[in-house]
Amino acid sequence: MKRSMLFIPGNTPNLLINGNCLGADMVIFDLEDAVSPDEKDSARVLVRNTIKYLNFKSLGTIVRINSVDTDYWKKDLDEIMPYTPDMIMLPKTGCPADVLKADAYMTELEKKLGLAKNTVKLMLLMETAMGVENAYASASASDRVGAIFLGAEDLTADLRCKRTKEGREIEYARQRMVVAARAANVDVYDTPFTDVNDDEGIRIDAETAKAMGFTGKASISPRHVDAINEVFSPSEKDINYAYEVMDAIRLAKEQGRGAIALHGKMIDAPIVARAQQTIAAAVELGLGREA
């Protein structure tokens, strides 16, 4: 279960080499916005060597390449793909054609490198009005897509509205992304909270995203990682309730009863499904045992 993903600028050795000890479940090595055009070549080699020589095995590794409308994205993939990060993040994904373009080139590289198809997955960054509107179509365009990710800074610029801490301006986009991701059976990650000094704000923002159904949340600061991990982990109360649900189901089966209640509430299929998800997450995070 990957809850948090931390952006690390691709041409900054000091941050890159410490990326595996900052607490995030996944790191995003950024070759796009964090790297000036003059340093794209340098960052590519540095990120490649970081993945090649340093141990990031316990983490998910993601490389944000440049968008498919630039001259950089193929060079990014040429350099990075041989070292098989878990995912390539495709920025400014606007429509299925963008996904298919990246997918076709990645497939070609996997063949050349003797890798199985879809060894490296795609995470689609949707940060334009078009991208959000096409979220389901893009997410389901290729079985290489493993996750989608909302980028609210560029999106609000495209929407011509102000980005606020409260985030009312991105409510629709958040909801649409979650529905699209669940319909396409892929994970979905929320936009970073950009005030790195607001410890209460990041918690509230993460709780909002979790309540909407996001899998996890991105961060641009290591300071936010702990709060994100905590919010997106099942709470002790949730875990205990999930075990109670599973125990009640087991007891009902033994007694041959069809309908059961727990604490005065009917236990139906969606409640059981949620309990199973909670227990699976708890087991993966070392917070619980198999039911």
Add this chain to the structure above:
Amino acid sequence: MAEIIKNASAGTMESSDAFVTIEPAAANQINIESAVEAQFGESIRKSAEEVMAEYQVSGAKLTIKDQGALDCVIRARVETAIRRGMEA
């Protein structure tokens, strides 16, 4: 074989990085400036030589100003400097 046809550089003088310059020369020459040269100078030289060999560079003066960079960073900066020095 890679020919270094112009002066080029890569990296920065920031902590954990290395600033590498390369220029055409009659034969390979590697200069290292590092606060930890006594301890790691040979290791830095070996890494630089390996990258130069990989690109078959035979005529270049390479200067590495190490700011406490890990081996993978030194290798990356040397490689980028070589690639930039090869470009017309």
